[in-house]
Amino acid sequence: MFTLLKLELEKLFRARSFYLSFIVLVGFVVLMLWGFYTYAARKTGGEAVEQFKYTYESKQYFNGLTFALYSLLFSFTLLLPIFVSMSAGSQIAGETRSGTLRMICTRPISRASLVLSKFIVTALHAGLLLTFFIGLNLIVGLIFVGWGNLELYPGPLNLVDAPGKIMRDDALMRFGYAALSGTWALLVIAALALLCSVVFESPVQATVMTIAAYLTLYIVGRVEFFEHLRPYFFTTDMEFWRDVFKPDIPWANLWHYACVCGAYTAGLLLATVLIFERKDIVT
Amino acid sequence: MWVKLILLVLFCLMVAGAVHFAKPRESEERTSSSNSSDVLRLLTWNIGYAELEDDTRAHDKDLPAIAEVIRRENPDAVALQELTGKAQLNALLKLLNGAYRGAVAQQGRGDRFEAVLVKDTGATFTTVPVGDRYALAGSFRSSSEIVLVSAHADAFNASRRRTYTEALMDWAQARAQSATVFIAGDFNFELKAANETNLYTDNLKHDSESYSHIMRSFRDLGRAAGDTAINDRRIDYIFGPTQPRNIGRVTVLRDAAVGRMDHWPLMVEVSF
Numbered sequence: 001m002f003t004l005l006k007l008e009l010e011k012l013f014r015a016r017s018f019y020l021s022f023i024v025l026v027g028f029v030v031l032m033l034w035g036f037y038t039y040a041a042r043k044t045g046g047e048a049v050e051q052f053k054y055t056y057e058s059k060q061y062f063n064g065l066t067f068a069l070y071s072l073l074f075s076f077t078l079l080l081p082i083f084v085s086m087s088a089g090s091q092i093a094g095e096t097r098s099g100t101l102r103m104i105c106t107r108p109i110s111r112a113s114l115v116l117s118k119f120i121v122t123a124l125h126a127g128l129l130l131t132f133f134i135g136l137n138l139i140v141g142l143i144f145v146g147w148g149n150l151e152l153y154p155g156p157l158n159l160v161d162a163p164g165k166i167m168r169d170d171a172l173m174r175f176g177y178a179a180l181s182g183t184w185a186l187l188v189i190a191a192l193a194l195l196c197s198v199v200f201e202s203p204v205q206a207t208v209m210t211i212a213a214y215l216t217l218y219i220v221g222r223v224e225f226f227e228h229l230r231p232y233f234f235t236t237d238m239e240f241w242r243d244v245f246k247p248d249i250p251w252a253n254l255w256h257y258a259c260v261c262g263a264y265t266a267g268l269l270l271a272t273v274l275i276f277e278r279k280d281i282v283t
Numbered sequence: 284m285w286v287k288l289i290l291l292v293l294f295c296l297m298v299a300g301a302v303h304f305a306k307p308r309e310s311e312e313r314t315s316s317s318n319s320s321d322v323l324r325l326l327t328w329n330i331g332y333a334e335l336e337d338d339t340r341a342h343d344k345d346l347p348a349i350a351e352v353i354r355r356e357n358p359d360a361v362a363l364q365e366l367t368g369k370a371q372l373n374a375l376l377k378l379l380n381g382a383y384r385g386a387v388a389q390q391g392r393g394d395r396f397e398a399v400l401v402k403d404t405g406a407t408f409t410t411v412p413v414g415d416r417y418a419l420a421g422s423f424r425s426s427s428e429i430v431l432v433s434a435h436a437d438a439f440n441a442s443r444r445r446t447y448t449e450a451l452m453d454w455a456q457a458r459a460q461s462a463t464v465f466i467a468g469d470f471n472f473e474l475k476a477a478n479e480t481n482l483y484t485d486n487l488k489h490d491s492e493s494y495s496h497i498m499r500s501f502r503d504l505g506r507a508a509g510d511t512a513i514n515d516r517r518i519d520y521i522f523g524p525t526q527p528r529n530i531g532r533v534t535v536l537r538d539a540a541v542g543r544m545d546h547w548p549l550m551v552e553v554s555f
Contacts, residue, residue, distance in 0.1 A: 112286035154474040155491030156484075161474070161506065163495045224514065252304050259300030266294035273287055 004109060004117040012121050017090070021083040021125075025133050028079060029140055032071040036062070037144065063148030064141025065171050069245060071137045072175075073157055076182060076241070080129060081189045081214055087125045088193030089207035091118040092276070096201050102281050112273045115194065119269060122190045127183040134175050150174075152247065164247035174244050181241035181258065188234050188261050189214060191268035198276045234264050321555040322531060325431060325504075326358035326548050327467035327521055331365030331395065333513065333545035340367045340395045343374065348541040350378035353400070356536065356550055360421060361385075361400040362433035362467035362521075372398050388419035388433070397433040397468065413450040414443075422462065427555075430458055434468035441489035444471060448493035456500055459524070466501065467521040469546065470494075474517075497522055504551045508535045512546045521551045529554040 012018055092115070095101035105111060150171035152164045166174060192213065196206035217233040220226050230236050240257030243250055330341040330349055341349075341363075353361055361383070366372055372387050385400040386408035392415040399408060399421035411418040411432060418434040434451055437443035448470070455464050472490040497503075501522035505511070511519035531552030539548050 110284075110286065112284075116286050153491040153495050155487040155494070162503065163498055227515070252306055256301055256304035256306065259297045259304060262297035263294055263301060266290050266297055270287065270290040270294060273290065 001113055001117065004113055005120060008117050008121040009124070012087075012125060017086060018125065021086070021129055022132060024083070025075070025079070025129065026136065028075055029071060029133075029136050032067070032074070032137075033140055033144055036067050036070065062145065064138065064143075064145045065148060065150045065168065065175075067141040067145045068134065068137035068175065069150065069157070072134060072178065072182075073242065075133065077218070080126075080133070080182075080186060082211060083129055084122070084126045084186050084189045085193045085207045085210040085214070088119070088122040088190040089197050089210055090203035091122060091194055092197040093200055093203040093206045094197075096281075097203055105281055111277050115198075115269070115273050115276055119190065119194055119272075122194065123183070123187055126186045126190055127179070130182045130186065131179045134179050138172070138175060150245075152245070159242060159245050160247065166245070166247055177244040177249075178241060181244050181254070184258055185238040185241040185261055187265045188238055188268070191265045191272070192234075195268050195272045195275070198272050198279065234261070237261050237264070323360075323429065323553045323555070324356070324358040324550065325360055325362070325465055325467060325521055325553070326353070326356060326550045327362040327364075327433070327469075327519055328352075328539075328548035329364040329435070329469040329512075329519060329546040330544060331546070332543045340365050341371060342542055343367075343371060345541050345544070346371070346375050346378055348539075350375055352536060352539045352548060353379060353383070356548075357402075358550065359402050360423065360429075360431040360465075362431055363398040363400065364433060364435040364469050365395045366398050367394075368396055372396075376400070386419060386421070388417040391416035395435075397435050399431055399433045401431070411451065411454050413447050413454070416447060418451060418468070420458070428462040430462045430464045432464065432466045432468070434466055434470065436468075436470045436472075436493075438469075438471050441473070441486040441493075445489040445493045448496060452496055452500065459500070463524055464501075465504075465521060465523045466497070467519075467549075469519050471518045472520075501525060504530055504553065505533055505535075505549045508533045508549060508551075511535050511549050519546055519549045521549060523551075523553060 092101065095104060104114065147168060149168050150166040152160045152166070154160055154162060189210065193206060193210040196209045197203065200206045200209065214235060217235040221230045221233045221235055237257050237260045240254055240261065243254045243257075328349070330345065332339045332342065363372075366387055368390075369387050372385055376383060376385050379400070383400040383402050384404060384406045385398055387396040387398045389410045389412075390396065397417070397419045399419050401421045401423045403423035406421050406423040409420045409422070411420050411434075413434070416435070418432050420430050420432045422428055422430045432451070432455060434447075436447045451466065455466055458464050470493070472494050473487070474490055474494055502525050504521045504523045505519070510517050531554055532550065533552070534550050536548045536550060540546065
C-alpha cells in the first residue's frame with residue numbers, strides 16, 4: 001500500500017495539471033485583489049461614502065481577512081471543485097487512456113488498494129490546493145489590504161442572520177478550520193470523480209460528467225422551483241464547511257453535515273471499488 | 284477485502300454520526316407565555332394580496348377574518364400595512380367593537396396606507412415622513428410611553444428600502460429618547476441566509492446595510508419565529524429596544540391568512 005501511495009504521489013507531482021491548478025488559483029487571487037481593492041476604494045472613500053454609511057463604511061471592514069473570506073467563498077463554489085474533479089477524474093481513466101491500467105492490474109496488488117491509494121493522493125491534492133489558496137489569500141490580504149477583525153453582516157456571503165464579529169486571532173484559527181472542513185467537503189467531489197473515472201474510459205469524460213453533475217445539482221438547488229429537493233443534494237450538504245466562519249460555530253450542525261459528506265464519500269468509494277473489481281479491463 | 288470492509292465501516296460510522304448529530308427540528312415559535320404582569324403584545328401584519336391579483340391592497344371581504352385574528356390574539360397594539368385607506372380602517376375598527384383606536388398614515392407616493400391600532404383610549408397617532416412615503420406611529424400608555432411604528436419599505440428596490448430605513452431610523456432614534464419605541468412592519472429585506480447564492484450583490488449589500496443599521500439601536504424581536512410570507516421569506520419584523528427585556532411568545536400565525544394574502548401576522552410578547 002505504501003509503495004502504491006509513493007508511486008501515485010510521484011505521478012501527481014510530475015503531472016503538469018497539478019502545477020497548473022496552483023497557477024490558476026494564483027491568477028484568481030490576483031483578480032480578486034484587483035476587484036476587491038478597487039471596489040473597496042470606490043465604496044469607502046470620496047464621493048461614494050454614502051454607499052457604506054453604517055456598516056461597511058469602515059475601511060477596517062475591507063481588510064485582509066475579509067478579502068480572504070470573500071475570495072475563498074467565491075472560489076470554493078466553482079473553481080476548486082473543477083480542479084478536484086480534474087485530478088480525481090484522471091486517476092483511473094487516465095491510466096486507461098494511456099494504456100497502463102492493464103499492466104498495473106497485473107501486478108500483485110488488489111484493485112481496491114489501487115482505488116484507495118489513488119483516492120488518498122487526490123485527497124492530498126485537494127487539501128494542498130485549499131491550504132495553499134487560504135494561505136495565499138491571507139498573505140496577499142495582509143500585504144496589500146491590511147489586518148483587522150472579521151466583520152460579518154447578514155446578506156452578502158449568507159453566513160449570519162445578525163451582524164457579528166470575529167476577532168483577528170480567532171478569525172485566523174477559523175481559516176485553519178476551513179482548510180479542514182473545506183477539504184472534507186471536496187472529498188465528495190473527489191469520490192464522485194473517481195467513480196466516473198472507473199465508469200468512463202476517458203479522463204475528460206469522467207471530469208466533465210463530475211462537473212456536470214455538480215453544477216446541475218448546484219444550480220437546481222438555487223432555483224426556487226426545486227427548493228424541496230435541495231436538502232437531498234450533496235451540493236447542499238457540502239456547504240457545511242462555511243459554518244466555521246460563523247461567530248458561534250454550530251458544532252452539532254457542522255458534525256452532522258460532515259458525517260453526511262463522509263457517508264457520501266465512503267459510499268461512492270465503496271461503489272467505485274465494487275465496480276472496478278468487476279470491470280473487464282481491455283486496454 | 285480489508286479495503287472494502289474499512290469503507291463499509293466508515294460509511295456506517297458516518298451515517299450513524301449524521302443521525303447522532305442531526306439537530307432536532309427547531310421549534311419556530313417560543314410558545315411559553317411570559318408570566319410577568321406587565322406584558323406588551325404587539326402584532327404586525329401586511330394584509331395585502333400577492334402580486335397575482337389586480338388589486339394587491341387589502342380586500343374589504345377579508346376584514347371580518349382580520350378582526351377575528353386580532354380579537355383572538357388580543358394584542359395591545361397592531362401595525363397593519365397595505366390598507367386602502369381610512370374607510371377600510373374604520374370598517375375594521377367597527378368589527379372590533381370599539382376595543383381599539385386607530386389611524387392610517389398620510390398618503391405617500393403609493394396607493395396604500397400603513398395603520399396602527401391601539402387598545403388604549405388615550406392613544407395618539409403621528410405621521411412619520413420617510414422620504415416620499417409615510418409611516419405611522421401610535422403612542423400609548425401615558426405613564427411609561429410606548430410608541431409603535433407601522434412601516435412598509437419598498438418591495439422592489441433595495442436601494443429605496445435603505446433610504447427609507449435610514450429616514451425611519453433617524454425619526455425612531457430621536458423618539459427613543461423619551462419613549463420606548465417599537466418598529467413593526469414589512470421591510471422586504473431579503474436576508475435569509477439559505478435563500479440566495481453567496482455571490483455579492485449591491486442589493487444584498489443594501490438590505491444588509493439597512494438591517495444592520497436598525498440592529499445598531501434595536502433588537503429583532505421576531506427572529507425566532509421564522510418565515511412571515513410565502514416562498515419562505517422572513518420580511519416582516521418587529522424591532523424593539525436593545526435593553527434586556529424578556530421576550531415571551533414569538534409566533535407567526537400561519538393559519539391567519541385568508542384570500543390571496545401573501546403574509547402572515549407576526550406576534551411578539553415583551554414583558555417589562
